[in-house]
Amino acid sequence: MKHSFSFRHILSSLGQYAVLVVAAVLVIYPIWAAFNLGMMSDTETGAYPPIQFPTGLRLENIQRALEQAPLIQYLWNSVIQSSLVMIGQLVTASLAAFAFVFVDFKGRNFFFLVFLSTMMIPWEATIIPNYLTVKQLGWTDTFQGLAVPFMATGFGTFLLRQFFLKIPRELHDAATIDGCSNLRFLLTIVLPLARPALGTLAVYSFLQTYNQYLWPLLITNKPAMRTVQIGIALLQDEERLMINIVMGG
Amino acid sequence: MKTNRFSSPLPTGSKRTNLFGLTHQQHKAVKVFLQGMLYLSPSLIIFLVFVFIPLIRSFELSTYLTDPIGRPAKFVGLLMYQRLFDTPVFLNSLKRSLQFVAYTVPSTLLFSMVLALLGNLRLKRIGIFRMFFSITIAVSGATASLMFLYLYHPTVGVNYLLGLLGIPEISWLVSEKTALFSVALTAVWLQTGLNTVILLAAMQTIPEELYESAMIDGANSWNKFFYITLPMLSSTIFFLLVIDMLAAFQTFTPIQIMTSGGPLNSTNLLVYSIYREFYFNGNYGFAAAQSIMLFLIMIFLTVIQFVFIERKVFYE
Numbered sequence A: 001m002k003h004s005f006s007f008r009h010i011l012s013s014l015g016q017y018a019v020l021v022v023a024a025v026l027v028i029y030p031i032w033a034a035f036n037l038g039m040m041s042d043t044e045t046g047a048y049p050p051i052q053f054p055t056g057l058r059l060e061n062i063q064r065a066l067e068q069a070p071l072i073q074y075l076w077n078s079v080i081q082s083s084l085v086m087i088g089q090l091v092t093a094s095l096a097a098f099a100f101v102f103v104d105f106k107g108r109n110f111f112f113l114v115f116l117s118t119m120m121i122p123w124e125a126t127i128i129p130n131y132l133t134v135k136q137l138g139w140t141d142t143f144q145g146l147a148v149p150f151m152a153t154g155f156g157t158f159l160l161r162q163f164f165l166k167i168p169r170e171l172h173d174a175a176t177i178d179g180c181s182n183l184r185f186l187l188t189i190v191l192p193l194a195r196p197a198l199g200t201l202a203v204y205s206f207l208q209t210y211n212q213y214l215w216p217l218l219i220t221n222k223p224a225m226r227t228v229q230i231g232i233a234l235l236q237d238e239e240r241l242m243i244n245i246v247m248g249g
Numbered sequence B: 001m002k003t004n005r006f007s008s009p010l011p012t013g014s015k016r017t018n019l020f021g022l023t024h025q026q027h028k029a030v031k032v033f034l035q036g037m038l039y040l041s042p043s044l045i046i047f048l049v050f051v052f053i054p055l056i057r058s059f060e061l062s063t064y065l066t067d068p069i070g071r072p073a074k075f076v077g078l079l080m081y082q083r084l085f086d087t088p089v090f091l092n093s094l095k096r097s098l099q100f101v102a103y104t105v106p107s108t109l110l111f112s113m114v115l116a117l118l119g120n121l122r123l124k125r126i127g128i129f130r131m132f133f134s135i136t137i138a139v140s141g142a143t144a145s146l147m148f149l150y151l152y153h154p155t156v157g158v159n160y161l162l163g164l165l166g167i168p169e170i171s172w173l174v175s176e177k178t179a180l181f182s183v184a185l186t187a188v189w190l191q192t193g194l195n196t197v198i199l200l201a202a203m204q205t206i207p208e209e210l211y212e213s214a215m216i217d218g219a220n221s222w223n224k225f226f227y228i229t230l231p232m233l234s235s236t237i238f239f240l241l242v243i244d245m246l247a248a249f250q251t252f253t254p255i256q257i258m259t260s261g262g263p264l265n266s267t268n269l270l271v272y273s274i275y276r277e278f279y280f281n282g283n284y285g286f287a288a289a290q291s292i293m294l295f296l297i298m299i300f301l302t303v304i305q306f307v308f309i310e311r312k313v314f315y316e
Helices: A007-038 A060-068 A071-102 A108-120 A127-136 A143-150 A154-164 A169-177 A182-193 A195-210 A214-219 A228-234 A239-248 B024-061 B079-086 B088-119 B126-133 B141-151 B159-164 B179-203 B208-216 B221-232 B234-249 B253-259 B270-280 B284-315
Strands: B064-066 B072-075
Touching: A007 B088, A007 B126, A007 B141, A007 B179, A071 A108, A071 A143, A071 A154, A071 A182, A071 A195, A071 A228, A071 B024, A108 A154, A108 B024, A108 B284, A127 A143, A127 A214, A127 B024, A127 B270, A127 B284, A143 A195, A143 A214, A143 B024, A154 A195, A169 A182, A182 A195, A214 A228, A214 B253, A214 B270, A228 B141, A228 B253, B024 B064, B024 B284, B064 B284, B079 B088, B079 B284, B088 B126, B088 B179, B088 B234, B088 B270, B088 B284, B126 B179, B141 B179, B141 B253, B179 B234, B179 B253, B208 B221, B221 B234, B234 B284, B253 B270, B270 B284
Parallel strands: none
Antiparallel strands: B064 B072
16 A cells, blocks of 8 residues: 555544544533533532533532432442342353253253243333232232343354354263263353353343343332332432442443 | 053953953053143143133133132123223223334334344344343333433433433423333333344344345445345344234233323323223222233134244245
8 A cells, every 4th residue: 555644544544533533522521511510510510611521529419319319328239239130140040051961851942942032021011910929929019029020032052052052072972971960050161161151141141130120010019129220310409420430231 | 561461461452451441552642642741730720720710710800700809790891892892991091002003113113123233243243232222121111111210200310311402392201292202212112122132143144145146236335225125034034023013012010010000091001001900999790800901812813923924934
């Protein structure tokens, strides 16, 4: 490329950078505006024309928001709920995926289809009976109620199965001949080999649960059991936005 | 396999039967089946209790009038489904949901395609821009809704900046004419990050040789986009189309936080309508009928996807 340092080339890459910057600013603006608001003092929030750049780093706003609502408690609730779901999904999905790959039982394909079919049923189609079930069990305002319904996953089982399929069958045959039980094979050979897939599922299920809104809204009433997403929506003033960025991310 | 010693000293295939009248092979098959089921059982129990039985109960509920706490009281057959199409509640929600899909899905795809193409440029420090373009992945629905709620504030929000550009004041969430559009804008912003990441990843798997040979043939950037990039991305775009449509039909969080379905029900999308009918109005049967309709719509979309992919496989 002889012309790569020509004037035209520099101009065109400058133009490309300009477009990139404009696009980035448009994407970032809502986050910037919220951050800016979180840094404003009380008099600044009402100013007109509105202030577009923070005049100082006012961390006391965060402190005030923390005093106003048990946000740490909310955060903690979310973390517990998400961790429970994550662990539950990892256990149930790896057991099921193991059976689908290494245990050659009759009806295996049928049950695999059953697992896949759960991905097609939207959560909203079952939410009313689930709400009634959880209420009947007395699980409202409990972590069981928040986590147990989500502890099995068709998607996660599928993901792990695809990964387990790559593990050579000879490994399983050899282990069986050596008298290694299936459960031990799963725990000592398969799971360590499948760490990348397990990691993917762990992150996915944690974030999915952390961002849940409708279900925690339905089954938690006590402030002590609210999750972060509900908690920040309940805060009704400007400080919430700052907390949002810190916690919502 | 301790029992084998007593039931059958011969290798497998023996016709000797054990205690239950099973051949050795059948006995082994039963054992393997039970072991398989043992591994599946944790998942199966949860699916049964929280997916399959509730789905049937949703349908059952939709054929009953219930008392205020959701216990079936009187069997009414398909009356609720008739009511869905006779009263404005469901028809309005359906119409608004379809409108919402039309607002969000094409624009999300368009914006994320532009961002992915920009992010795919061969420039220094492009990684930073890629990070900015995909940043909304890290933002939750509740957070995004609150941010946009502030941006739509009549005086301190984005109206001031638009005013500087000479754009007249927009009433955003206050008017029933613009509220759905405003919520849709939030959803588009939120969904664009994920779409951009998936498109960018797909773009990077397109072989470089295709572009090189096109360049030798004298193709310009437009040709390259329309005859190479777009066709190579077709399956990814279709996947995103389905994902985005399903997400649009399931939208709830921004509605609950920003508008509560108002003004004048203009943002009362399907899931919000289900929530309102059973949680506030106690119309469990009616809400269940709505949720069954939502289920059918989603199944329809998923089946279309499978048919399409099947065809594509044959085509290639």
